[in-house]
Amino acid sequence: QSVLTQPPSASGTPGQRVTISCSGSTSNIGSKTVSWYQQFPGTTPRLLIYNDNQRPSGVPDRFSGSKSGTSASLAISGLQSEDEADYYCATWDGGLRVFGGGTKLTVL
Amino acid sequence: QVQLVQSGGEMKRPGASVKVSCKASGYTFTNYGISWVRQAPGQGLEWVGWVNPYNGHTNYAREVQGRVTMTRDTSTNTAYMELGSLKSDDTAIYYCARDRDSGGWSPEAYWGQGTLVTVFS
Numbered sequence: 001q002s003v004l005t006q007p008p009s010a011s012g013t014p015g016q017r018v019t020i021s022c023s024g025s026t027s028n029i030g031s032k033t034v035s036w037y038q039q040f041p042g043t044t045p046r047l048l049i050y051n052d053n054q055r056p057s058g059v060p061d062r063f064s065g066s067k068s069g070t071s072a073s074l075a076i077s078g079l080q081s082e083d084e085a086d087y088y089c090a091t092w093d094g095g096l097r098v099f100g101g102g103t104k105l106t107v108l
Numbered sequence: 109q110v111q112l113v114q115s116g117g118e119m120k121r122p123g124a125s126v127k128v129s130c131k132a133s134g135y136t137f138t139n140y141g142i143s144w145v146r147q148a149p150g151q152g153l154e155w156v157g158w159v160n161p162y163n164g165h166t167n168y169a170r171e172v173q174g175r176v177t178m179t180r181d182t183s184t185n186t187a188y189m190e191l192g193s194l195k196s197d198d199t200a201i202y203y204c205a206r207d208r209d210s211g212g213w214s215p216e217a218y219w220g221q222g223t224l225v226t227v228f229s
Contacts, residue, residue: 002152035215035216037153037216039153044203044219044220044221044222045145045153045203045205045216045219046219047208047215047216047217050208050214050215050217056208056217086152088152088153090153090155090215092213095167096155096167096169096170097143097155097158097167097169097213098155099145099152099153099154099155100152101152102152102153
């Protein structure tokens, strides 16, 4: 049971905007930066967002991150079929690294 | 380019130990921390620990504290994770991953290919 709570699944149709939430507490999201990872089945995770809302080079600007209080969100605009993957949030808590349980995104 | 190459898969009995290596190249090894993250079959990502290659300082997850040891060899630019008293719950793909930024602990930006550790009786 992770200290970061994500919905197990999310879905959207091509072109739509979807958001994935990550809920925590004052000891983690409320006081530390959040990052997001994308993982396709059978592949290694990829850093998508860091420092709450920064994109590494090469990540399309369709992906954006935000944070408010003890919750963070990943938004994907102009949803594409190739965005179908698992998404994980992560941050620090009490000097340790924590990951959310992951959200499986399905593109209908 | 940054590369992390991990050792091959392992099959171990319960109670045994396993040591996984992660050889880094393409950057100054001592400038960036290395995390170990595992993923059990069909499950999510679980942070295992972090090592600072510069001074060897470590942080471990509570779930493996006392069973895990993370070290590094600066002469070969290799990080190691040793997990002892293995249980079936330890069956997972173990990833090493390099911090994005130097000078402190930052998100994992570069990942090894993963090492499958199977604990079977």
